Amino acid sequence: MRISFDLDDTLFVAEEDGFAVEPPLRFPLNRLFQERLRKGTPELMRRLREAGWEIWIYTTSFRSPFYIRSLFRHYGIPIDEIVNGARHEREVQAEHNDPMPSKYPAHYRIDLHVDDDRSVYQNGAYYGFRVFLIGPPDDEWVEKIMQEAMRRRLPK
Numbered sequence: 001m002r003i004s005f006d007l008d009d010t011l012f013v014a015e016e017d018g019f020a021v022e023p024p025l026r027f028p029l030n031r032l033f034q035e036r037l038r039k040g041t042p043e044l045m046r047r048l049r050e051a052g053w054e055i056w057i058y059t060t061s062f063r064s065p066f067y068i069r070s071l072f073r074h075y076g077i078p079i080d081e082i083v084n085g086a087r088h089e090r091e092v093q094a095e096h097n098d099p100m101p102s103k104y105p106a107h108y109r110i111d112l113h114v115d116d117d118r119s120v121y122q123n124g125a126y127y128g129f130r131v132f133l134i135g136p137p138d139d140e141w142v143e144k145i146m147q148e149a150m151r152r153r154l155p156k
Contacts, residue, residue, distance in 0.1 A: 001153060003048060004056035004083070004105055006115040007068070010134060011057075013038045018137045025074050033071045040142040045077045047146055051153070054080040056110060060102050062086055083108060105129045112152050114145060 005011050012035040013019035020039035024030045045055055057068055057079055065082040072079050083091075083103075092104045101123035105113040114132045115121065124131035132148045134141055 001052060001149075002054045002056055002080075002108070002110045002112075003149060004058040004108075004110045004113045006103070006113070006117065006120070007035075007057060007059040007061060007063070009116045010114060011038055011041055012036065013137075020137065020139070022075065029074055033074065035071065037075060038141070042075050042077055044142045044145060045072075047142075048149060049078070051146075051149065053149060056081045056083065056108070058083045058088075058103050058105060058108075058110065058113060060085045060088070081108070101127060105131075112149060 013021060015021050015036060019036075021036040022039055022041060024036065025033055048055060055078070057072075059068075059082075062085045065084060065087075068082050068084070069079050088103070092107050093100050101120070103113065103115070103120050103123070104127065105124075106127065106129040110129070112130045112132060113120070113124070114134060116133070116135055118133065121131045121133045123129075130152065132145060134145070138144070
């Protein structure tokens, strides 16, 4: 089973927006990687991996896969695959003449995508891929995602 996560405003959040965040990386890494992870991200990723999930990042940003993988590695989180804006354009959009949605997890056989953007959720309903929508600060977000991931693993 594959689960993917958006970055901006999903896993990368701002303390000034009311989110609890993981401690920053130590100097000098905190200068290289200034994004702050939503509190509970390492725990969630560990639990998902223990449950047999592949962990993917699917973002519209053009951050390099090396940068993204390195940031998560410093938090002890291995990432299986990364789809950034460039890869999406090259592998998803290039195959279609008409505009595709900004994210299309079904192309990569991703079983569940986690995002904060309602339009991604709506595209999921339209194009037939599963999106779990998370939003504002929520102390229960890890448990909610785990419950949804386990529900998705049940036989239909």
